[in-house]
Each structure stands twice: as C-alpha cells, then as structure tokens.
Amino acid sequence: MMEAFGLYNYWIVIFLMMSGFYVVIARGNLVKKLVGLNIFQASVFVLYISMGKVAGGTAPIIAEGIETYSNPLPHVLILTAIVVGVATTALGLSLVVRINEEYGTVEEEELADKDPAE
Amino acid sequence: MIASVHFPVLQIVLPLLLAPVCVLLRGARLAWFTALTASWAAFGIAVALLLDVLAGGPISYAVGGWNAPWGIELRVDAANAFVLTIVAGIGAVVMIFARESVEHEIGNARAYLFYATYLLCLAGLLGVTITGDAFNLFVFLEISSLSSYVLISLGKDRRALYAAYQYLILGTIGATFYLIGVGLLYQVTGTLNMLDLAQRLEGQEGLRGVRVAFAFLTVGISLKLALFPLHFWLPNAYAYAPSAVTGFMAATATKVSIYVLLRVFFTIFGVEFSFGQMPLGEILMFLAVAAMFAASTVAIFQNNIKRMLAYSSVAQIGYIVLGIGMASVTGVQAGVLHLFNHALIKGGLFLAMGCIVYRIGSTHIDDLAGLGKRMPWTAAAFVAGGLGLIGIPLTAGFISKWYLVLAALEKGWWWIAVLILLSSLLAVVYVWKVVEQMYLKPAGEGAGRTEAPLGLLVPTWILIIASIWFGIDTRLSAGAALEAAKTLLGAG
Numbered sequence: 001m002m003e004a005f006g007l008y009n010y011w012i013v014i015f016l017m018m019s020g021f022y023v024v025i026a027r028g029n030l031v032k033k034l035v036g037l038n039i040f041q042a043s044v045f046v047l048y049i050s051m052g053k054v055a056g057g058t059a060p061i062i063a064e065g066i067e068t069y070s071n072p073l074p075h076v077l078i079l080t081a082i083v084v085g086v087a088t089t090a091l092g093l094s095l096v097v098r099i100n101e102e103y104g105t106v107e108e109e110e111l112a113d114k115d116p117a118e
Numbered sequence: 119m120i121a122s123v124h125f126p127v128l129q130i131v132l133p134l135l136l137a138p139v140c141v142l143l144r145g146a147r148l149a150w151f152t153a154l155t156a157s158w159a160a161f162g163i164a165v166a167l168l169l170d171v172l173a174g175g176p177i178s179y180a181v182g183g184w185n186a187p188w189g190i191e192l193r194v195d196a197a198n199a200f201v202l203t204i205v206a207g208i209g210a211v212v213m214i215f216a217r218e219s220v221e222h223e224i225g226n227a228r229a230y231l232f233y234a235t236y237l238l239c240l241a242g243l244l245g246v247t248i249t250g251d252a253f254n255l256f257v258f259l260e261i262s263s264l265s266s267y268v269l270i271s272l273g274k275d276r277r278a279l280y281a282a283y284q285y286l287i288l289g290t291i292g293a294t295f296y297l298i299g300v301g302l303l304y305q306v307t308g309t310l311n312m313l314d315l316a317q318r319l320e321g322q323e324g325l326r327g328v329r330v331a332f333a334f335l336t337v338g339i340s341l342k343l344a345l346f347p348l349h350f351w352l353p354n355a356y357a358y359a360p361s362a363v364t365g366f367m368a369a370t371a372t373k374v375s376i377y378v379l380l381r382v383f384f385t386i387f388g389v390e391f392s393f394g395q396m397p398l399g400e401i402l403m404f405l406a407v408a409a410m411f412a413a414s415t416v417a418i419f420q421n422n423i424k425r426m427l428a429y430s431s432v433a434q435i436g437y438i439v440l441g442i443g444m445a446s447v448t449g450v451q452a453g454v455l456h457l458f459n460h461a462l463i464k465g466g467l468f469l470a471m472g473c474i475v476y477r478i479g480s481t482h483i484d485d486l487a488g489l490g491k492r493m494p495w496t497a498a499a500f501v502a503g504g505l506g507l508i509g510i511p512l513t514a515g516f517i518s519k520w521y522l523v524l525a526a527l528e529k530g531w532w533w534i535a536v537l538i539l540l541s542s543l544l545a546v547v548y549v550w551k552v553v554e555q556m557y558l559k560p561a562g563e564g565a566g567r568t569e570a571p572l573g574l575l576v577p578t579w580i581l582i583i584a585s586i587w588f589g590i591d592t593r594l595s596a597g598a599a600l601e602a603a604k605t606l607l608g609a610g
Binding site for chain 1: 253256257260264267268271276277279280282283286287290291294297298301304305
C-alpha cells in the first residue's frame with residue numbers, strides 16, 4: 001500500500017495520459033481535441049520531472065555541506081518539450097481558426113458533410 | 119580545409135539560418151533564390167559527407183565542443199549519410215520546381231513564407247537524420263513536423279486545412295510516444311546518446327522499463343512513417359498539399375522516419391533484442407504485407423490521382439518495412455535501397471502531378487483524358503514513374519523488388535516472394551487506369567496542346583531519369599545501401 005502511494009507521481013502521469021488520450025480520440029470538437037492533446041503532453045512532462053528527483057537530494061545549486069543533488073537534466077529537456085508543446089498548440093489553434101473561417105464549424109461530424117465526396 | 123571539419127553541423131545550420139533570411143528578404147524571387155542556394159549547398163555537403171564516410175568510416179562531431187555523451191553528438195555513418203544525400207537531393211531538385219509551382223498555387227505575396235517554412239522543414243529532416251542524440255532527434259522531428267503541418271495547410275483546397283489538422287494531432291501523438299520511450303530509456307540508463315544507450319542497455323533487456331520503452335518507440339515512429347494501419351493522416355495530407363510540398367514530403371518525410379526506426383531497432387536496442395527477444399519481425403512482416411495489399415487495393419478505387427499515389431506510398435512503405443522485418447543484411451539492404459528508389463520514383467510522379475495541376479488545374483481522373491496529346495512530356499514522365507512503381511525491369515523499382523525477393527528466398531520464404539509479385543500486379547492496375555485515361559481517351563473539346571513550362575518539366579525529368587539511371591547502374595545505390603545495412607547490423 002505504502003509503495004503504491006510512494007509512486008503517486010506515476011499514478012498521476014498514467015491518469016493524465018489516459019484521460020488526455022481518450023479526449024483526443026473520443027471528442028469530435030477540434031478545440032477539445034487540442035485540449036486533450038495538451039493534457040496528454042503534460043503527463044509526459046510530469047513523467048520526466050518526476051524521474052529527475054533523487055531521494056534526499058536538493059535543488060541542483062552548488063552549496064557547502066550538500067552532497068546529494070536532484071538531477072537537473074530532465075527538467076532542462078522538458079523545458080524544450082514545453083516549448084515544442086506550446087508551438088504545437090498555437091499552430092493547432094490557428095488551423096482551427098482557419099477551418100472555422102472556411103467551413104463555419106469546428107465539429108468533426110459536420111466537417112465531413114461539407115465537402116462533396118470525390 | 120577548416121570548413122569541411124564543420125560539415126556535419128553546417129548541414130543543419132545552413133538551411134536553419136537561411137530560413138529567417140527568406141522572411142527578411144520578402145521578395146518572392148529573392149526568397150526563392152536564397153532557399154535554392156541553401157538547399158543546393160545542403161546537397162553538396164551531404165554528398166561530401168557520404169564520400170567521406172564511404173572512404174574513411176564514421177564521422178563524429180561534438181556540437182559546441184561538448185563531447186559525447188554530455189554534449190550533443192552529430193554522428194554520420196554509412197546509413198545516415200545515404201539518407202542525408204537522398205533528403206538533401208530531393209530537397210534541392212524540388213526547390214527548382216517550387217518557383218513556378220508556388221507562384222501558381224500559393225501566390226507571390228506569401229511565397230517568402232513558403233520558402234522559409236520549406237527550409238525549416240528541410241533543416242528538421244536533415245537534423246533528425248544526422249543527430250546521434252535521442253532527445254535532440256525529438257526536437258528536430260518536431261521542427262520538421264510543425265513546418266510540414268504549415269506547408270500542407272497552404273494547399274488551395276480548403277480540405278488541406280483539415281488534413282493538416284489531422285496530421286498535427288496524429289503526428290504529435292507519435293512524437294509524444296517517442297518522447298515517452300526516450301524518457302523511460304533515460305530512466306534506465308541515464309544517458310541520451312544513442313551509442314552510449316546501446317552500450318548501457320546491454321544486459322538490461324529483462325527490465326520492464328526497457329520493454330515498455332521499446333513498445334512506445336515502435337508505435338510512435340510507426341505513426342510518423344505511416345505504417346499500415348497507422349497511415350490515416352497520410353492520404354489526405356498528400357492529396358491536398360501544394361504540389362511542391364507533396365513531392366518533397368512523399369520523398370523525404372516518411373523516409374526519414376523509416377531511418378529513425380532503423381536506428382532504434384538496430385543501433386539502440388540491437389538486432390538481438392528487437393528481433394530475437396521481441397516478436398518484432400513477425401509483426402512488421404504481417405503489417406507490411408497487409409499494407410502492400412490493402413493500400414494498393416484502396417489506391418485502385420481512387421479518383422483523385424494524388425490520393426491514389428498517396429495510398430500507393432503506404433503500400434510502398436510496406437515493401438520497405440518488409441525488408442527491415444527480415445532483419446538480415448540483404449533484407450535491410452533491400453529496404454534501404456527501396457527507400458532511395460521510391461523517393462526518386464514517387465518524387466518524380468508527384469512532380470508530374472504538379473505539372474498537371476499547373477496546366478489542367480485538377481487531379482481528378484476524368485480531367486486527365488487525352489493528356490498524352492495535350493501534355494506529352496508530362497504524361498511520358500508519369501508513365502516512366504508508373505513503370506518504376508510497378509517494378510518493370512530497367513527501372514529503379516525493379517532493382518529494389520529484386521533485392522527484396524532475393525532476401526526472402528535467402529530466408530527460404532518463397533511465399534513472401536510470391537506475395538511481393540502478386541501485390542505488384544495491383545500496382546499495374548492503378549497505374550494502367552491513369553495511362554488508359556491519358557492515352558486512349560480523347561481530350562475534351564477545345565483542349566489544345568498545353569505542355570508545362572520548362573521550370574516544372576526539368577526537375578520532374580531529373581527525378582524520373584535518375585529513377586531509370588539507378589535501375590540500370592546500381593553500383594552507387596545498391597553499394598551504399600549494402601554499406602548502410604552492414605553498419606546497422608554491425609556486420610562491419
């Protein structure tokens with residue numbers, strides 16, 4: 001029981017990952033899909049940040065009398081991934097704006113009916 | 119030469135830095151000229167690197183002087199030098215095509231943005247190929263992906279927007295899966311450098327984290343390379359993107375993802391783990407054969423020829439993956455060789471479609487009637503490319519299928535060889551459908567001879583002639599593919 005509780009970061013990661021993924025697949029609204037995608041990506045950020053923690057370690061700033069530091073590298077990596085995520089969201093939303101201008105809707109089902117089949 | 123020491127990093131930095139220059143220059147001509155210079159310089163560097171590697175073995179470059187495994191290492195060996203040459207070569211040829219095609223389909227007012235995005239995409243693809251760092255690969259993958267979503271959305275048809283959106287969703291899921299896989303590997307090994315990863319993973323194969331990472335990486339990259347049945351984003355994206363973009367993407371984007379798959383399977387995890395302990399060979403072969411048949415069959419029923427060629431791409435990716443799935447030197451050689459040959463063939467075919475869009479303004483099969491008379495050179499290019507797609511002798515497509523059949527027979531899997539031949543017959547059907555329309559149906563009334571301008575015809579024919587050239591003289595392509603396969607499988 002305690003072990004399961006000790007890994008609670010990872011339970012959160014799994015919960016966020018699955019719910020975000022579900023929203024991306026199940027929702028027909030293009031904006032909601034992007035929200036789901038963001039939750040999905042955020043779960044991976046938490047995964048990386050969690051693995052950087054070293055038991056008993058402190059913030060990775062050199063100071064006297066401290067020997068154990070947390071690993072800063074995953075945090076740096078995830079800063080990059082956050083930037084990528086922001087860019088993806090911005091581009092996705094601007095595509096939705098353009099789709100809304102052209103079709104007048106952002107619902108997947110309605111989009112399918114608006115173009116004649118080839 | 120001092121500059122040649124820095125070729126690996128210049129390969130990426132040159133297009134990356136010239137992209138904002140295109141935006142600053144604004145003028146369509148100037149931006150085009152900048153992009154043209156950048157892409158041809160990148161091609162020159164890639165060729166120089168390939169020759170260097172084939173003569174003197176792998177090149178390692180420490181970015182900013184930070185040595186691996188702490189710094190980011192750019193590592194060029196026979197496998198990725200070959201892929202670099204393909205990507206940069208196609209990028210350079212399509213750039214010639216782009217000037218008139220972009221003027222027609224996107225307009226000169228926004229052309230500079232197109233060229234900037236194109237260069238970013240090229241830089242991303244080259245970066246993915248050249249880097250020796252697993253996380254750095256993710257960053258470049260996203261640079262190329264984000265810019266390709268933009269490029270696709272520039273298509274004239276409004277459906278291009280939705281196609282780009284779908285690709286964005288699936289592409290991001292794929293890239294995030296890759297990120298999860300890399301994270302888990304980092305958790306196990308504490309390193310991100312590919313060679314370092316490979317060393318530290320030895321003896322760790324039993325760990326659940328390693329196996330989960332393997333699964334995430336495989337699925338994530340398979341989404342990116344449109345392996346059947348994860349290909350849903352591809353047909354619409356290729357069908358509605360501007361002609362130059364389709365030609366470029368079809369020949370490079372999926373190919374680079376296939377290269378990433380090769381790296382992960384063979385360099386990071388090693389053939390022992392990937393194909394020995396995991397049932398990867400069986401899964402890949404099953405999906406590859408399914409792609410060859412299902413996608414080719416769907417292609418037969420398409421009326422939009424660009425979408426037909428896109429489905430054909432999914433089938434051709436099947437052939438490449440089939441070769442990889444065999445995990446033998448000949449199999450991987452066949453896969454890498456088909457990667458090269460298919461890039462030329464499909465690039466040429468999509469550029470021919472670009473010529474048709476320029477003059478006829480449609481990709482619907484009914485509008486191609488009598489095209490053999492109206493646009494003889496374009497139609498001939500399409501036929502030559504189509505023959506390569508089927509795999510007729512004296513075309514590049516034949517060579518790669520020949521090696522694929524050899525690899526299957528080497529393993530004693532004669533039924534795979536039969537399936538390869540049978541699925542080629544499906545390609546005959548969909549190529550013939552177009553040829554019949556072009557040559558045997560009369561053109562509509564008032565349709566005169568309207569051949570595409572030379573600026574479009576020349577690059578199209580460069581790719582088509584190259585695909586025939588490499589069907590006759592296979593020393594360079596098959597030789598480099600063999601070196602690549604040997605490097606990947608560690609058979610020296």
